[in-house]
Amino acid sequence: MLNLLLHPRLGRVILHMLETPAHPWTVETLAQRVHMSRASFAQLFRDVSATTPLAVLTTLRLQIAAQTLSREALPVMVIAESVGYASESSFHKAFVREFGCTPGEYRKRVNALGR
Numbered sequence: 857m858l859n860l861l862l863h864p865r866l867g868r869v870i871l872h873m874l875e876t877p878a879h880p881w882t883v884e885t886l887a888q889r890v891h892m893s894r895a896s897f898a899q900l901f902r903d904v905s906a907t908t909p910l911a912v913l914t915t916l917r918l919q920i921a922a923q924t925l926s927r928e929a930l931p932v933m934v935i936a937e938s939v940g941y942a943s944e945s946s947f948h949k950a951f952v953r954e955f956g957c958t959p960g961e962y963r964k965r966v967n968a969l970g971r
Contacts (some may be wrong), residue, residue: 860912865890869901870916875919876922878940883909918954921947923961925959926966932959 861867869886873932874877881887886909887897901909917939936947937961951959 857905857912858903863904865892866904868903870912873916874920875912877913878938880940881910881913885905905954915954917941918951921951921959922962923957925963935959 884894921939933944938968941947
């Protein structure tokens with residue numbers, strides 16, 4: 857991730873993702889932010905990070921959600937929407953893939969550690 861943040865163009869894209877995770881980002885809209893074609897942007901992103909822009913976006917969204925779950929008592933669906941998920945089910949599946957537990961279980965574990 858550091859290599860992306862340090863890149864002159866891709867760093868700006870990562871900051872946009874972090875500032876507005878709920879935005880309906882596509883590879884095209886991300887490429888437009890840095891005045892590149894979709895194909896050139898996708899290739900540059902892969903060359904620098906060995907992954908795709910949307911994979912990084914998903915990871916960032918889930919990291920933000922995990923932080924929010926650990927700090928706020930907001931309903932899971934509110935957190936899901938705040939990071940760009942329209943469906944609690946799709947958020948739940950993505951969260952389990954990333955962290956190996958449901959958002960509710962994650963919150964309970966983090967809260968138990970904080971006691």
